[in-house]
Amino acid sequence: MTTNTNQIRLVIHVEGGIVQAIYSNSSAPIIQIAIQDFDIEGADGDEIAMLNDGTEFIGHIEAIIHNDSCVADVFAAFDEEYPVNDKQQENYVARDGQFCPNCGANNVQANVGIEADGLSAWGLVGCSDCESTWMDQYRLVGFDNLEATPLKAISPVAEVFAHKLS
Ligand SMILES: [Zn+2]
Known part of the structure; x- marks a missing residue:
């Protein structure tokens, strides 16, 4: 299987105990990261946030910066195995799968x-220009348009069956 945007690596850049920046090797839409530091000694009152249970911390919401080369450099320093994000896959997703990965034409026909x-x-997709075929890959993210039916209680049904059997 080809490497895709699921292979996300992050680098958290800290200086003086404070998160300065977070870098990602992926342009995947990870929206935000919350920094939560329980070392609140010496923090100003207005820097302190509080959880529902009264636990105090300092922190902030940090955006993630897409910087593949920075992340690759840091992981290389650890001799870590590092996924090479496939630019072609990223482009394909960014453009909603509306071009042929072989010839680049936008004359693609998706099988419903x-x-x-x-x-x-x-889902099978084909290119009308070069006649290549490939499978679009989807991932379950949730559901909508639930048309719920009334729920039937189990026990009365079981009694009906019991009557029929006796
Ligand atoms: Zn094509």
Whole structure:
């Protein structure tokens, strides 16, 4: 399987015990990260936030900066295995899968039938220009448009069956 945007690596840049920046190797939309520091000694009152249970901390919301080379450099310093994010995959997702990964044409035909397996699903796509085919890969993110039916109580149904059997 090709490496894609699921292979996210982050670098948290700290100076003087304070988070200065967070770098990511991915342009995937990770929105925000909250910094939570329980070492509140010497902090000004207006820097302190409080959880529902009264626990105090200092912190802030930090945006993530997309900087692949920075993250790659830091992980290399640890001799860590580092995923090379596939630019072609990232571009494909960024452009909503509206171009052919082979010839670049936007004359692509997606098959409406999607084959699902738990959290993932696949749909066949073809390019009308170069006649390449590939599978779009989908990931389950939730559901909507639930048309709920009234829930039937189990026990009365069981009694009906019991009557029929006797
Ligand atoms: Zn093509």
